[in-house]
Amino acid sequence: xxxxxxxxxxxxxxxxxxxxxxIETAMEIGKSIxxxxxxxxxxxxxxxxxxxxxxxxxVVRTLAKYDLxxxxxxxxNYTLPHWVNEYTLVxxxxxxxxxxxxxxxxxHARDRxxxxxxxxxxxxxxxxxxALGLDVVAIPPGLQPRAALAxxxxxxxxxxxxxxxxxxxxxxxxxxxxxxxxxxxxxxxIESDENPTFAMAQRIYQTVPVIYAESDATATLxxxxxxxxxxxxxxxxxHNELPEMNHNEIxxxxxxxxxxxxxxxxxxxxxxxxxxxxxxQDSTREIIGGLSGNHEVVSIDGDSMTERYLHTIHxxxxxxxxxxxxxxxxxxxxKKIDQLKGxxxxxx
Numbered sequence: 001x002x003x004x005x006x007x008x009x010x011x012x013x014x015x016x017x018x019x020x021x022x023i024e025t026a027m028e029i030g031k032s033i034x035x036x037x038x039x040x041x042x043x044x045x046x047x048x049x050x051x052x053x054x055x056x057x058x059v060v061r062t063l064a065k066y067d068l069x070x071x072x073x074x075x076x077n078y079t080l081p082h083w084v085n086e087y088t089l090v091x092x093x094x095x096x097x098x099x100x101x102x103x104x105x106x107x108h109a110r111d112r113x114x115x116x117x118x119x120x121x122x123x124x125x126x127x128x129x130x131a132l133g134l135d136v137v138a139i140p141p142g143l144q145p146r147a148a149l150a151x152x153x154x155x156x157x158x159x160x161x162x163x164x165x166x167x168x169x170x171x172x173x174x175x176x177x178x179x180x181x182x183x184x185x186x187x188x189x190i191e192s193d194e195n196p197t198f199a200m201a202q203r204i205y206q207t208v209p210v211i212y213a214e215s216d217a218t219a220t221l222x223x224x225x226x227x228x229x230x231x232x233x234x235x236x237x238x239h240n241e242l243p244e245m246n247h248n249e250i251x252x253x254x255x256x257x258x259x260x261x262x263x264x265x266x267x268x269x270x271x272x273x274x275x276x277x278x279x280x281q282d283s284t285r286e287i288i289g290g291l292s293g294n295h296e297v298v299s300i301d302g303d304s305m306t307e308r309y310l311h312t313i314h315x316x317x318x319x320x321x322x323x324x325x326x327x328x329x330x331x332x333x334x335k336k337i338d339q340l341k342g343x344x345x346x347x348x
Contacts, residue, residue, distance in 0.1 A: 003191075004191060004321075004325045007324070007325055007328060007329065007330055007331075008325070008330060008331060008332070009330065009332075010330070010332040010333075012144070012147065012232065012321060012324075012331040012332045013189065013321065015143055015144065015147035016147065016189075016314070016317045016318060016321055017185050017189050019149075019150060019181060019185070019310075019313075019314050019317065020150075020177075020178040020179075020181040020182045020185065020314075022148070022149075022150035022151055023150040023154055023174055023177070023178050023181075023310070024178055025140065025150075025151065026139070026150050026151050026153075026154030026155055027154055027158075027171075027174060029137065029138075029139060029151075029154070029155050029158075030154055030155050030157065030158025030159075030171070031158070033137060033155065033158050033159060033162055035117070035135045035159070035162055035163070036133070036135055037115070037117070037133075037134065037135050039089060039115050039117075039163045040115075041087055042070065042087060042088070042089045042115065042163065042165065043070055043087040043088070044070050044071045044072070044073075044083075044084075044087065044088050044089075045068075045070065045071070045072040045073070045088070045089045045090075045091065045160075045165070046072075046073055046074075046075050046080055046081065046084060046088055046089070046090045046091070046109075046114075047060070047061075047072070047073070047074045047075065047090075047091045047093055047156070048075050048080065048090055048091070048092045048093065048101075048102050048105035048106065048109070049074065049075075049076070049092070049093035049094060049099070049102055050076055050094075050099050050101050050102060051099075051145055051146065051227070052095060052144070052145030052146035052147070052148060052149060052152070052227070053093040053094050053095050053099065053102070053119075053145055053152055054074050054076050054093065055146075055149060055152075055153075055220070055223060055224055055227065056093055056119075056149055056152030056153035056156060057072075057074040057091070057093060057153070057156065058074050058220040058223060058224075059149070059153040059220060059224075059309075059313075060072075060153050060156045060157055060160070061073075061074065061220075062217075062219075062220045062309065063157070063170045063305065063306055063309060064157065064160065064166045064170050065216075067166040067167055067169055067170060068160070068165060068166050069165075070165065075105060076101070077101060077105065078100075078101050078104040078105060078108075079104070079105065079108050080105055080108045080109060080112065080114075084108075084109065084112045084114050085112055085113060085114065086112075086113040086114065086115070087115075088109075088112070088114040088115065089114070089115050089116075089117070089163070089165075090105070090106075090109040090114040090115065090116045090117075091116075091117055091118070091119065091156060091159070092105065092106045092109070092116065092117070092118040092119070092120075092125055092129070093118070093119045093120070093152055093156070094118075094119075094120050094123065094125050095120065095121055095139070095143075095145040095148050095151075095152065096120070096121065096122075096123050096145065097120040097121060097122045097123020097124055097125040097126050097127075098123040098124050098125070099125075100344070100348075102125065103124055103125060103128070106118075106125060106128065106129075110132075116129070116134055117129075117134060117135040117136065117137070117159065118134065118135070118136040118137070119136070119137045119139060119152060119155055119156060119159075120136060120137075120138070120139065121138070121139055121140065121141040122138070122141065126138070137155045137159065139151045139152065139155060144332060144334075146227065146228065146231055146232075149224075149313070154174065157170060157171055158171065170306055173304045173305075173306035173307060174306065174310075176303060176304065176306075176307050177302075177304075177306050177307040177309075177310040177311065180302060180307050180311055181310060181311055181314050184311070184314070185314070188314070188315065188318040189318065191322075191325070196315075197315055197318035197319045197321075197322060198318075198322045200296055200319050200322075201319050201320075201321075201322035201323045201325075201326055202322075202326065203264065203294055203296065204264040204266070204294060204296065204319070204323065205233070205235070205322075205323040205326040205327060207262050207263060207264040207293060207294060208235070208236055208237065208238070208262055208263050208264070209225075209226075209229055209235065209237040209238075209263075209264045209265075209266055210237070210238050210239070210240070210263050210264070210265050210266070210292075211225050211226055211237065211238070211239040211240075211265075211266045211268060212239070212240055212241075212242060212245060212265060212266070212267050212268070212281070212284075213239065213241055213242070213267075213268040213269075214241065214242055214268075214269065214270070214273040214274065214277045214278075214281070215241040215242065215243065215244065215277070216272075216273075216274060216277075217270045217272040217273050217274075217305075218268040218269065218270050218273065218312075219239075219241045221268050221309065221312050221313065221316070222239035222240075222241070222268055223239060224313055224316060225237070225239070225266065225268070225316040225319075225320070226238060226239045228316055228317055228319075228320035229319075229320045229323060231320075231334055231337075232317075232320040232321055232323070232324050232331040233320045233321075233323035233324045233327065233329070233331070234324065234327065234329050235323060235327075242277050242280050242281055242284065243276075243277055243280050245284070246280055246284060250284060250287065250288065253287075253288045253291050253292075257291065260291050260292055261291070261292060261293045262293060263292040263293065263294075264292065264293065264294040264295070264296060265285075265288070265292050265294070265295045265296070266296045266298060267281060267285060267295065267296065267297045267298065268298050268299075268312065269281060269297065269298070269299045270299065270300075270305070270308055270309075270312075271308075272305055285297075298312065298315065298316075300312045300315065
């Protein structure tokens with residue numbers, strides 16, 4: 001196997017390593033947020049975004065779910081839900097500022113009379129919003145959107161706090177999460193069998209990972225792991241949620257045994273999982289345990305949900321990185337995404 005430094009000229013390794021530092025940078029951005037527009041009588045929230053920018057909304061929704069008293073959804077589409085109106089806060093999140101779906105959603109939000117603000121490094125989104133006198137939180141450029149997760153989600157937490165939609169509990173837990181991740185990143189960032197992220201990558205990189213998580217506590221983590229395995233590792237990966245998976249997909253673990261044997265099942269769990277779902281996960285693993293070639297259980301300890309949640313994200317990012325290296329693949333380029341964007345630009 002080649003050295004990761006040879007395979008990683010754009011240094012995705014450093015981007016992943018810097019995740020806790022990005023959280024600290026984003027906290028400083030959050031503390032300096034000053035909103036010029038009035039945001040009043042907000043009854044629901046929509047985060048409009050795609051890919052690495054959308055996952056930030058998912059993270060905020062999960063971390064703040066015990067503090068937020070109004071509905072919050074993430075819209076990954078050209079249009080917004082029909083119920084969006086003047087009582088809706090629409091947060092347009094686009095790292096580049098040029099994501100065509102998010103720009104379209106911004107236009108739709110304007111048509112619906114929503115209260116709009118943005119989070120971006122610049123691009124067309126920032127230009128359009130500034131021209132209308134709308135608030136935009138400026139975040140640092142220079143990263144792949146998927147590596148800018150902290151830069152996207154932390155300011156969003158501060159925005160919701162500034163508007164008065166959440167308190168400071170989740171924000172207050174970020175420092176402990178930073179300290180925990182900083183204490184683990186040197187271990188996770190080395191090519192060694194003693195590194196649990198590298199060891200897991202060795203077990204799964206020649207398989208198709210299927211990630212199962214609990215619908216309330218860990219589902220967003222499964223989305224993140226799938227996306228990172230797809231973009232960094234250039235591997236097909238899939239996810240589903242329990243208990244829904246128990247009502248259909250579990251039956252699919254029967255035919256095509258040779259194909260099933262090439263699947264690695266990754267079980268994400270957390271102490272906040274619903275107790276019945278935790279039993280379901282253990283029981284499901286018993287039922288299908290002998291069918292796939294490999295099972296991995298990931299359950300991270302920590303004093304708060306925020307600490308466990310962000311640590312699990314960091315762990316999964318490293319697993320995806322080492323899968324790329326084991327494949328001899330540069331983790332940074334996303335050639336097929338760029339190819340598709342080129343095709344779409346010619347058909348606009």
